[in-house]
Amino acid sequence: MIVFKDVCVGCGRCQPYCPAGAIHFDDYRSTVDQELCFECGTCLRSEICPVDAIQEPANVYEYPRALRKYFSDPTSTHAVTGIQGRGTEESKTNDVTLRCGLDQVGIAIEIGRPTLGMGLEEIQKITRVLARNGIHEIEPNNPINSMILDHQSGDLKPELLDERVLSAIIEMSIDKERLPDILRAIKEVIPELDSVFTLDVVTMLEPGLTVPPDVLSSIEAEGFSWRPNAKINMGLGKVTE
């Protein structure tokens, strides 16, 4: 995003709206640090500028900067997935898609969230560790899949590494028995990270909203725990096509 200096009246009202903290005063006018900006569009959508000095720059859809927008602006449609957002439908439609079956678990590693954002190099740290541990099953429809140069090494395309995004999600479905391997690999990368990630485990439920005990014991055995709140597919979907 950019603030037109000639138009800006220097009220500073836009500055706290920026999730990246990229807007600051320069010569009594607000200006956007282009290195920090995620191109999320929050400042513009908030309609907080009294003189309409905030605009989207012409280069926002130019590769590779366009990745900032695709991964950070929830109202933009990702050029790779064709859907809004950074991930796929994951557990939300699992009652009809059965993408994560009875003998599988889904894993989502959401990097940069909450709040901090990240350079794309953070994704590479994780994809490399996963690859080193023989884990290559990143969801084909997830936009990160198209950013990987070499699935054997987990290396991303080098021209992407200087870009920054608010968050991105590494998603995969694996056989249940491999859950401990994945969790161990994830633990391995934690000390290397400059940013944060949130970790999700998706599993089909047993009757009475009972989480399969073998999934919970794998989580506990690797030193992780689960929070009291979760996202729950209520089982009301039907296949009609």
Place this chain on the structure above:
Amino acid sequence: MTHSLHREGTPGSLDKDYVVFIYPARGYNYKGCAPKVRRLVEIVYEVGPANMIATTLRKNLYSGVEPDEVLDSIEEGCRVFTVFNSREKLRELLTAFKEADEGISIVVSGLIEKVREVAAGVGLNPHTINLSLGIHGGTEGLPPLEIRQFTTMCGHAMISPHLVEDVIRRVKAGKLDTWNGSITLAKPCACGIYNPYRSMEMLEDLSSLYTVSRW
């Protein structure tokens, strides 16, 4: 939207915060889903959401949008994200959704134990769960939990911690009341699941003693 399961706060506060998604699936029940989604949104309005957005319009409940405008915007593939500020409303909603039997995937994000009770009472058999294993990595760079309980209410991190601090400071200074402070915070949320009722209570809790420095 993945992030709704990582909402932070006390169990008491999270029990006033149930996110619901209405989600048609490409290739499974996408074709002809518009009237079904529309009927489910009518039910959402009847129960009374704390916030809501339809992806075909992207205007949340506090943007001044009229229900008819939201309903008329619904077309094939429209997904709806909404939040309710009590378990009783969640129960009412799921009872009506079950009766409507529209065959569209419904997801609830909230306290597992409480959703289990509600599902059992309504007679639903939940299918899949997405568990949160928490936050890891460079957590020392995060804002404090008191701020994160606001920012994590937006599914896409559009609510800046600086804005939360700014609103807290304005509430403390008497320049903004807690409801309007919450609406200010809800405005940047493009996914419509920021719960201003919960936010108002959190601002009331913090405004007397919690201090913020100018960012």
